[in-house]
Amino acid sequence: MATVGDFVLKRLAAWGVKRIYGYPGDGINGVVGAFGHGDTGIEFFQTRHEELAAFMACAHAKFSGEVGVCLATSGPGAIHLLNGLYDAKMDHQPVVAIVGQQSRMSLGGDYQQEVDLASLFKDVAHDFVQMATTPAQVRHLIDRAMRIAIERRTVTCVILPNDLQDMKAVETPPREHGTVHSGIGYTGHAVVPRHEDLQRAAAVLNAGKKVAILAGAGALHASEALIAVADKLGAGIAKALLGKAAVPDTLPFVTGSIGLLGTKPSWDLMNDCDTLLMVGSGFPYSEFLPKEGKARGVQIDIDPRMLNLRYPMEVGLVGDSAATLEALLPLLEPQAERSWRQTVEQNVADWWKVMEARAMNQAKPVNPQRVFWELSPRLPDDVILTCDSGSCAGWYARDLKIRPGMHASLSGGLATMGSALPYAIAAKCVHPGRPVVALVGDGAMQMIGVNALITLAQRWREWSDPRLVVMVLNNGDLNMVSWEQRITEGDAKLAASQNLPSFPYAAYAELLGLRGIRVDRPEQVAEAWEMALASPVPTLLEMVTDPDVPPLPPHVAPKQMGHYLRALLRGDPDAMGIVTATIKEAWDGLFPGRDKT
Template structure:
């Protein structure tokens, strides 16, 4: 006879799954109820919130919530889905976690063993998840396996910074826990135990010495910071000041450093700034810190710069640019090792040149935000938030033109966390991220930045989740910005509006048309077709606060009203779809002409210097 719970009911394998999650101190599980995982959901409810179950409107949102939880907390995100289409819908969030290197565990239901081969909603789950969860994918066959498999799924996700998957058939979940199994910290077949102590990873001494020599020898050093630089801001700034380097960030690395630094050129790449492109084009030495930024067209020309790369994952080294000294290690520990080896020096010509480029870029950015537009300039909306963003805020960003405006026009105060679906670039991730961020720190304000396409993709549904949960939050500040440009198809990377057609061209079909019966009182097909969907009205219908902004003079006041509101607020900014995205010019020209002394160097001279440094390094010469 199986063990019984405190309430007297039989303790099942589903209860055992929940107990293992509690042993790992998992705070919450995101999911969408379904037959295949119904017993786990029931067990979570019996657990009384330890861990809590957070139901989403759709499994894809649950996957993004789990990924968002991992990004904002540094812990492991857990998502739950039933078999068949439920499992399919998790893939977006799991691929997001895989490509951005975050630990997520998917627990997926399956039909009973006896029905496999001809079951309703049957999908070959091992084949479905074999790529995205390649580090760990198991199907539980007997109850004695379950504690070990749950532990290994979590341990592998954390240690490899990737998603893992455990499939548990429905009939197994309902079985009683055998009497011989320890309670609740062991399996009857294989011992299981929670916990994974963090490791300290630093490069070898000789590699640190080689890297320090290269960086000390550089006359025009550029530092590119990615999300792997989190927690190392002080060391990055100290090193940059010591060698008078300029600093750019990847899109994912934007929150790492204080963006007000005079030598911080901003984000690199198509969504980035001209100053960052110019920094890369003019450097002779490149230090990459925790970044796998894909915009290789904006890196220095191969051969132009000697390069050092720091990354905790050795498989990412030298995948974006030829690297002379690769360093496997934690960013903070590795930078401390370099600082011990690199003396301070004065190279003000290069630093002055960079700061001139930064000043010019910031002046141009402000001018673009203030430029007149039809209704509201979308750049202005993000620009006006910069001075009002609380220092303890969390920010989530969706995919689309809003990504450009966030990268260039929102200046993040130090300490503000900001995350987006950076590498997968899947529309509809920001609001699920925001829910996860708020649940992880309900006493902090959260800002979700979306376009109208993302809002239609998942935001309209997941706003229901916000409406249901916000009364539990001690701080009700949860602000959703929807940039409504009436062009649901516009995304980052698509041709800019000027390439799609003239300003006064008739509005084209967007795929959002809906038939409405005459006299229904609902938006007409013409209204919906032109993008005039009442997003703020939908928020008010759910009991939230809704603000519609269609004039530039209302923008600042709208942000202030939203931040002061006693409930979550949706700001619908009706913006000009014809504002061009303006990717920075390809960096074929360097920083020449920006400084009074003409501190630039042409590509041939930079490549020649890089070759000399490499030759001297190969012969063991002192590069200092």
């Protein structure tokens, strides 16, 4: 007898699902058990924690273009999914969560592990969250969860009471009043705006003399079109953090990342432009965009809800970014005056000199910028990069040069800690033949990263290319928060809050059967990267770095400077090292490459 659990897997397989990331428990046993009832066509990928499962489902969607699916039991298991699901929701990734629930007759009885899951998931999966109460309902719940996740690029959730999972499946509901007869398949909607709207957008862009383009995650597949439009308009391209791989940093007019973790050329690009073209980005920080009224604006986004949200735009185009840019291109007039482009390119060239100078500054013991600077030219052409939140995201944003063919992502909208390593493992599941590099802070590593390493040690032999490098910035400090306390609050670092316990990351990796390399001298950094990237075994690089090197923003406001000085005067325990490192960084910003002595 085929059960509801069997049918759930069969229906998901019909939708093209090949892998489910999850952790078992009695509330979801009917579905987990169905994996053992024959060839389902779906792999069950056991994680060490449900939060890791949700992160992996999000990364699966990011790196495959498919729907990510995660699974958890009732009560605590379902609760643990939430952080990873919010990561998917805020980065607009299609993820379906399948969660168990106590038996139907117990609901409302204050039963063990009874949680009102429909209410719990109502925010993160607000477009669709439903609990099944009868087998005939399951077909359309799975179909709608998948279809809505794809259409809305969001999280959906199906809740399955454990007694229902073991009941006889109903594959075809009866043809009678009150039943729903759903089907499989999704065709999408129009991806190119109306011609008259394209003409209005072109008129704005053609009138611009200093055009700036901001590319986000929605433009990751539109690289060629973005470059063609930028060339025609003589524009520079800045990138939101999720759009880091949208265009290569090897192009002279690509100014790099924007925002607090961004570059000075991107700051200058936005402040000096007269026209802004925003493509597939929901970049939230208005202080890094042009001053309102100073620049005319055109925005392209597949989601009309995201239009005119970050900057007042004259024209909003609803459509796929690549298809829309390609349709727009013939309507654009070549910009004959190239002085704006030349200024942008000179700013970019000067900035890379600043980055190199800062990376080579002496630190105690290793400058974190050097870790990323030395990695950049050694990245394999087809690498997939994942990065955690924190100070490592700042160095990732600024020091790494993305080349064509590379893929990169992190937790953008949620900016949560703990995502880089599960992202990396999911990337290897999706692309087992590509090398992957995970860039992780020691805070995130101690949260759930050490647990994810156990899964890595278990699964890596299944991959055709075993190269997966986990780089841990070991500075003993929750570094980004320490800097935020100083810069935004004017408070000295609170050691009880910020200091991390010592942990032997490289030795722990060796204990698991992986390779571990500990680096505590700057001259070791380049060689360590080369060894790790050539290793036939996944490798953890423990980089012992200086927490006092400041991630200077592209523009320091007087208020921020005042807070910074006040924090030092309040007796910051790292004040002397911070002052020394800050002077070096500021010097290099003014005189890159010149001797500081």
